[in-house]
Every structure is written in C-alpha cells, then in structure tokens.
Amino acid sequence: MAADRTRLRNDMLIASTLVVAGVAIAVLSLHAINAAPPQEMAQATQPLQTTPSPEPQQTAPAESKPGGERPTTPAPQPARPDADAQKAGARPALPPAPAEKTAPPIEKK
Incomplete structure (x- = not known):
C-alpha cells in the first residue's frame, strides 16, 4: 500500500513538472514574439516585368454566358506530338493509355 x-x-x-515546463515554454515563446519589432510587409509599386516569349500568345478563353453556351476557343492540345514529329524521333510526354479491361457480364439470379 505504501509503495502505491x-x-x-x-x-x-x-x-506536474511537465505541465509547468510546457506553460513556461509557451510563456517564453509568446514573450519572444511580442518583444520582436514589428516586421514591415513589402509591397510592389510597379508592375512586374516579363520576358518576351518566343511563341505567340494564345487568345484567352471566351467568357461563359448564362444560358449554357460553351466558350468557342480551341481546346488545349494533347501532350502527344503529331505523327510527323513522332517519325522524326520525338517521344510523347505521356505513356500510352492502358487497354480497357472488360469482365464477363453478370448473370442474373
């Protein structure tokens, strides 16, 4: 009984020692945060300069209109080179798609 x-x-x-140590660390951390001078945020005053790209800029997509019409701009090109480029040795960016797997039809009971 005495051992218990x-x-x-x-x-x-x-x-209790661990709780006191945790509270002390929290208090010291909050004190260090409040003791530091306030930092100033940098703000851009001029627009960023961009380097000209070698490719022409693509047109922006058309804005959607209420009523369900879809934009008429062309869809993005797939990540595969055309047939002439493949003959010249260009490799596609994506691996070939896996073949579809089909299972036998489920029998009705």
Whole structure:
C-alpha cells in the first residue's frame, strides 16, 4: 500500500513538472514574439516585368454566358506530338493509355 502511494506521488510530481515546463515554454515563446519589432510587409509599386516569349500568345478563353453556351476557343492540345514529329524521333510526354479491361457480364439470379 505504501509503495502505491510513493509511486503515485512520483507520477504526480513528474506530471506536474511537465505541465509547468510546457506553460513556461509557451510563456517564453509568446514573450519572444511580442518583444520582436514589428516586421514591415513589402509591397510592389510597379508592375512586374516579363520576358518576351518566343511563341505567340494564345487568345484567352471566351467568357461563359448564362444560358449554357460553351466558350468557342480551341481546346488545349494533347501532350502527344503529331505523327510527323513522332517519325522524326520525338517521344510523347505521356505513356500510352492502358487497354480497357472488360469482365464477363453478370448473370442474373
């Protein structure tokens, strides 16, 4: 019985020490945050300069209109080179798509 009380007292001492240490670390961290001078945020005052691209700019997609009409701009090109480029040795950016897998039809009971 006395051993249980001693063990409980030791466990409570360790637990309370850990709680006090956690609170002390939190207080010191908050003090360090408040003690630092406020930092200023940088703000851009001029527009960013972009380098000219060698390709011509594509047109922006048309805005959608209420009523369900879709934009009329061309769709993006697939990630595969055309047939002439493949003959010349260009490799596609994506691997070939896997073949579809079909299962036998499910029999009705």
